[in-house]
Every structure is written in C-alpha cells, then in structure tokens.
Amino acid sequence: MTLLELIELLKKRLVLVVALPLALGLIAAMYCFLFMPNEYTATTSMYVLSTRTDDAANVASSDLSASQMLANDVAKLFTSDRITRETLEATGLDSLSDYSVGVESSTTTRVITLRVTGPDPRSAAGIANTMADKVSDIAREVMGIEAVNVLDSAQIPINPSGPRRLMYVAVACMAGLFAAVAVVVLADTLDTRVRSADEIADLIGVPVIGRFPVMRKGR
Numbered sequence: 483m484t485l486l487e488l489i490e491l492l493k494k495r496l497v498l499v500v501a502l503p504l505a506l507g508l509i510a511a512m513y514c515f516l517f518m519p520n521e522y523t524a525t526t527s528m529y530v531l532s533t534r535t536d537d538a539a540n541v542a543s544s545d546l547s548a549s550q551m552l553a554n555d556v557a558k559l560f561t562s563d564r565i566t567r568e569t570l571e572a573t574g575l576d577s578l579s580d581y582s583v584g585v586e587s588s589t590t591t592r593v594i595t596l597r598v599t600g601p602d603p604r605s606a607a608g609i610a611n612t613m614a615d616k617v618s619d620i621a622r623e624v625m626g627i628e629a630v631n632v633l634d635s636a637q638i639p640i641n642p643s644g645p646r647r648l649m650y651v652a653v654a655c656m657a658g659l660f661a662a663v664a665v666v667v668l669a670d671t672l673d674t675r676v677r678s679a680d681e682i683a684d685l686i687g688v689p690v691i692g693r694f695p696v697m698r699k700g701r
Contacts, residue, residue, distance in 0.1 A: 492663065492666060495665075495669075498662050499662045501662075502665075503658030503662065505658065506655060507651050507655035509654065510654030511647070514647040515647060520601065521645060522602070522603035522643060523597055523598070523639060524597070524599075524607040524637065525610065526635055528593070528594045528596070528617075529592055529594075530553040530594065530621075531627070531628045532627060552627065553587050554587045556621050556627065558585075560583060561585070564620065565613060565616050565620065568616045569609060569616060573609060578609070580600050581598055581599065581606060582599045583597070584598075596636075598613070607636040611632075614630075615632075618631075
C-alpha cells in the first residue's frame with residue numbers, strides 16, 4: 483500500500499480517525515485531572531566533609547577522588563533500611579511507600595542532592611530534612627566522616643511537580659491515532675469485495691476493453 487492509498491483510506495474513514503484519538507484523549511484527561519493527585523518534590527543538598535583537611539592548596543588529586551568516592555558511599559546510605567526506619571520513627575509516618583526518594587551524587591563534586599516526591603508537600607519536606615540529618619549522624623558514626631553539612635534545607639514546595647497530565651493526554655491521543663490507522667488498514671485488508679473495473683482486471687489478468695456508462699432516467 484502506497485502513502486497516497488493510505489491517505490485515501492484515511493479520508494474515507496475520517497470520522498474514525500478523528501473520533502478515536504479525541505475519545506482516548508478525553509478519557510485520559512478525565513482520569514488525570516479527576517483521579518491523579520498532585521505530587522510535590524522537596525529538595526535538599528549536602529556537602530560531604532572528610533576527616534582530612536579541605537585546604538584547596540594542599541588537597542592532592544588522589545585525595546579529591548577518594549573524597550568523591552566517599553560522597554557516593556554516603557549517597558547510598560539513603561536507601562538503607564536503617565535510614566528508612568529512623569526516618570519513619572522521627573516523622574511518625576507508617577510507611578514511605580507513597581513517597582519516592584531520589585539521590586544524585588556527581589563524580590566530580592562532593593555535593594549530594596536529595597529529592598523526595600509525594601502527595602503531601604509538608605511531609606515531603608519533613609522526610610527530606612529528616613533523612614539528611616539521619617544520614618549525617620550515621621556517616622559520622624559508621625564511616626568516620628567529619629560531617630555531612632546541609633547546604634540547602636528542603637522547603638515546603640508550593641507548586642506541584644507532577645504528574646505531567648498534558649503529556650499523558652498527548653500520549654493517549656497519539657495512541658488513539660495509531661489505533662485508528664491500524665483499524666482502517668486492517669479493515670481494508672480484510673475487505674475482499676471488488677469495487678472497480680481495475681480491481682477485476684488485476685484479479686483475472688484481462689484488460690478492460692470497454693465500460694458501460696451510467697444511465698440516468700429522464701425526468
């Protein structure tokens with residue numbers, strides 16, 4: 483099937499091609515805006531201070547690399563069961579299942595960024611700050627780190643960070659368009675009716691040598 487033939491097919495089923503994407507987009511919009519709660523992200527950043535001196539003039543390249551690796555080890559503490567347990571005890575929450583915790587630790591700096599996303603902005607900020615405090619205590623206790631200093635405490639987010647409702651609606655519309663095209667092509671493939679003289683010629687291998695004009699009755 484050529485592109486022009488596909489376009490002609492879509493024109494014949496234009497109602498389906500337009501209605502199906504709109505219907506799926508409307509369903510997705512209703513679900514997103516009526517049933518999907520807002521998500522809020524609280525962010526805090528920390529700086530890992532090792533036990534060795536941080537004088538820039540005296541820090542060797544190997545020492546800096548070791549400190550960056552140490553920062554990566556500290557970042558992994560956020561996913562430990564101990565941090566989760568102590569955070570729940572401090573915040574009074576039963577579970578962190580409604581919240582997602584993301585940790586970023588660059589290989590070129592000793593700065594760790596913690597993002598906590600969940601349905602309640604106040605709880606998200608509280609969890610982020612509590613986890614930062616607990617990680618600082620455990621890092622000094624277990625890893626012998628001098629300190630994990632908080633650069634920016636998590637503030638209660640005002641505006642939601644998600645969900646990306648418009649993107650979901652757009653994806654639903656695109657899915658509806660692809661589904662409509664697939665239905666049109668499949669319906670044409672399964673339709674074995676002969677609808678023109680040219681199709682008859684292709685089927686029996688005999689050229690058309692004449693045509694009868696359509697006769698209209700006179701008034």
